[in-house]
Amino acid sequence: MLFSLRVALRFLIEGRNQSLFIVIGIAVGVSVIIFIGAIITSLQSNLIEQTLGNSAHITISESSDIFRDIRQVSRFGLIESQLAKTADFQDWRPVLTSLENNSYFTAISPVLDGNGFLVKGGEDTSVLLRGVELDRANAIYQISERIIKGSDILEGNQIIIGKELAEDFKLNPGDVVLIALANNVRERFSIQGIFDFENQSINSNWIFIDLKRAQKLLDKEDYISRIELQINDVFAADRISRELSFQLGGLIVENWKEQNAQLLNALSSQSVSNYIIQIFVLLAVTLGISSVLGISVIQRSRELGILKALGIKNNSARMIFIFQGAILGFLGALSGTALGILLINVFTNFVSVFSIEVQLSQIIFIIIITTIACIVSAVIPANSSAKLNPIEVIRNA
Numbered sequence: 001m002l003f004s005l006r007v008a009l010r011f012l013i014e015g016r017n018q019s020l021f022i023v024i025g026i027a028v029g030v031s032v033i034i035f036i037g038a039i040i041t042s043l044q045s046n047l048i049e050q051t052l053g054n055s056a057h058i059t060i061s062e063s064s065d066i067f068r069d070i071r072q073v074s075r076f077g078l079i080e081s082q083l084a085k086t087a088d089f090q091d092w093r094p095v096l097t098s099l100e101n102n103s104y105f106t107a108i109s110p111v112l113d114g115n116g117f118l119v120k121g122g123e124d125t126s127v128l129l130r131g132v133e134l135d136r137a138n139a140i141y142q143i144s145e146r147i148i149k150g151s152d153i154l155e156g157n158q159i160i161i162g163k164e165l166a167e168d169f170k171l172n173p174g175d176v177v178l179i180a181l182a183n184n185v186r187e188r189f190s191i192q193g194i195f196d197f198e199n200q201s202i203n204s205n206w207i208f209i210d211l212k213r214a215q216k217l218l219d220k221e222d223y224i225s226r227i228e229l230q231i232n233d234v235f236a237a238d239r240i241s242r243e244l245s246f247q248l249g250g251l252i253v254e255n256w257k258e259q260n261a262q263l264l265n266a267l268s269s270q271s272v273s274n275y276i277i278q279i280f281v282l283l284a285v286t287l288g289i290s291s292v293l294g295i296s297v298i299q300r301s302r303e304l305g306i307l308k309a310l311g312i313k314n315n316s317a318r319m320i321f322i323f324q325g326a327i328l329g330f331l332g333a334l335s336g337t338a339l340g341i342l343l344i345n346v347f348t349n350f351v352s353v354f355s356i357e358v359q360l361s362q363i364i365f366i367i368i369i370t371t372i373a374c375i376v377s378a379v380i381p382a383n384s385s386a387k388l389n390p391i392e393v394i395r396n397a
Contacts, residue, residue, distance in 0.1 A: 004316045008323035019328065022292055026332020027339055029285040030370055033278045034340030034358065037366075039347070040274040042356040044267055048234060051263060054141050054197065056109075056228035057237045058255045060248065062089040092224050095248065099229065104240055107139035107230035112211060114218040118161075119178040120169045127165070128205050129179070131214025131224075140230055143195060143208060149173050150193035154210040158192040162203030166194045179207075179217075187217060282373055289328060290377040293321055321378045329374025333367040 012019045092110060099108050112131035117124045130137075134154050138144050144152040148163065150173030159179075161171065171177065173191055180186045189209070197203055215221050231240060237255035245253040257264055341358060348356050 001316075001319060004319035005323050008320045008327065011320065012324060012327060018292065022289060022328050023332045023335060025288055026285050026329060026370065026374070027335035029281045030333050030336025030366060031340035031343060032281050033366055034337060034363065035343045035347075036277055037274055037362065038340070038344050038356050038358045040270050041359075041362075044270055045357075046355075047263070047267070051260065052234055052256055055256070056140060057231050057234055058229040058241055058244070058253065059226045060095065060229070060244065061226035061252050061254075062250070089251065090223050092227065095251070096227060098247075099227065104231050104236075105229050106232055107136070107228075109133065109136040109140050109228045110211065110224045111137075111226050111228055112214045112218065112220060112223065113225045114214065114220075115182065117180045118165070118169070118207070119180055120171065120175075123169065124180070125165070125168070126205070127179075127207050129214060129218070130206055130208050131211040131218075132208055133211050134208075137208070140228060141197075146195040146197055147193045148196045150191065153192050154208060154213075156210070156213060157187065157189045158210070159189045160193045160195055160208040161191055162206055163194055163196040164200055164203040165205070165207075166191075168204070181218065183219060185217065185219075282370065285332075285370070286373045286377040289325060289374050290380055293324060293378050294380065318383065322375060325374045325376075325378025326371060329371040330367070332374070333370040336370070337363055337367060 096108065096110060099105055109132060114129040114131070116127055116129055118127045132154075134143065134152065143160065147160070149166075150160075152160065154160065159177075166172070169177070171191055171194075173193055175191050176188050177191065178186060178188055195203075195208075197206075209217070211224075215223060231237060234256065238257045241253045241255040245251075344356050344358060
């Protein structure tokens with residue numbers, strides 16, 4: 001084995017120009033794999049962060065479309081053909097406690113939503129009142145970090161509105177506006193802060209208010225509309241939703257995958273295209289090495305014939321080219337990794353509008369796979385070398 005390694009190194013050094021071109025070819029292929037893989041992976045991460053980073057991954061609610069048959073709950077016996085409509089759920093605190101004891105969830109926020117109108121100077125617009133506990137809501141929406149004017153305090157009749165809504169009505173922190181509800185309730189609120197979610201729809205419609213104040217305003221004491229959740233692994237949202245749905249019985253559990261099917265399809269398509277590119281690049285590298293080493297067998301047939309005449313075994317002759325493939329693959333993978341990282345740095349500094357990161361685990365995996373592929377590509381030339389007849393080789397030399 002050691003003898004085969006020494007011979008393999010000697011062959012590579014003697015044919016240094018050929019070896020250099022092989023290493024460069026492998027390096028280019030590996031750099032392309034690393035570069036494209038890093039861009040697609042980072043693009044997906046950035047897209048997920050932009051889409052899901054500041055939104056609920058899972059929501060728990062009682063839908064207004066769900067009806068419950070009174071016969072199942074009435075203590076007066078059967079009541080025919082009467083249904084009760086459930087719009088909110090009241091017994092949410094035990095559910096909240098149970099969720100807090102689950103390590104899946106990184107953020108848990110109870111919310112009470114209500115529709116209304118913001119009225120100012122004779123003009124009005126429809127808005128979505130979002131009653132929240134600010135500390136919990138911050139874990140999902142980072143409201144405090146998105147305040148561009150004023151402060152993030154939500155107490156009593158204080159509200160936080162969006163940037164577009166403030167611009168449309170020329171509002172500033174400290175201004176007082178009228179909120180009118182469908183139940184004829186009209187209350188005045190002081191604007192405490194203005195946020196910017198970098199989303200026109202949210203900035204134009206959402207108004208944050210303290211949860212307890214919202215419950216009183218909407219006449220839904222101790223009720224909420226939903227519980228919003230975030231998890232570490234966003235792609236596990238469907239599995240965790242199924243588990244929650246089984247545990248929570250009649251409550252409706254929804255996840256972002258159901259609500260963003262097009263986004264999920266786009267991410268899957270990106271991943272598939274990334275794998276296809278990597279496979280074909282690796283295949284091209286493998287075929288190139290196999291061809292070059294096949295030529296090397298012919299070029300080295302005289303030396304191999306002499307070595308066999310001196311007693312080298314077929315397996316040892318085979319290992320010479322296996323070692324060559326391994327050495328070339330490993331050196332090419334290392335060089336390609338350095339080149340790929342250089343390309344990523346150049347792209348990040350001069351072209352990219354989002355950060356591109358290369359994971360160490362991905363680099364190690366690519367180096368290992370490339371080396372193995374190069375070893376496999378050397379198998380056919382290695383078998384050819386093992387079949388050489390030393391007498392015929394020396395006679396025809």
